[in-house]
Amino acid sequence: MPHAKHDVFDGETVSLSLFARALSHPARIKILTFLQQRGQCPCMEIVEVIPLSQPSVSRHIAALEAANLIQSKVRGNEILYSIKKDRIHKFCSVFSKTLKPKK
Numbered sequence: 001m002p003h004a005k006h007d008v009f010d011g012e013t014v015s016l017s018l019f020a021r022a023l024s025h026p027a028r029i030k031i032l033t034f035l036q037q038r039g040q041c042p043c044m045e046i047v048e049v050i051p052l053s054q055p056s057v058s059r060h061i062a063a064l065e066a067a068n069l070i071q072s073k074v075r076g077n078e079i080l081y082s083i084k085k086d087r088i089h090k091f092c093s094v095f096s097k098t099l100k101p102k103k
Contacts (some may be wrong), residue, residue: 012094019091022067027052027060032083035070040082 007028009017021027027050034049047057061081064070069088073080 012098016091016095016098018067019027019069019095022064022069025063027057028064031057031060032069032088036085037082037083040073040080042078042080046081050055 016073023032030050031046034046038045043054043058043061046061050057050060052060061070065072068084070081070083073082
């Protein structure tokens, strides 16, 4: 019986691949960069800086949320988004160690 693709790899490697997949579109990188600079903000502010339609931006935000790289908070009738800095720092640190050349 064949294994699922992820079953043959350790959890850290799978997590890194999911992180890389979440960053696989320029819009998602732009969203994270914007949130890093701006801090917590509503979707429509993100839409203003991304050259895509609002539904497309919302799909990219959903992908970043699914990858646990951003979080949402309801305030009144709007949803505010912010990055999960600890998660991003962790992935960057692990990825850096993974790619570090052996001496």
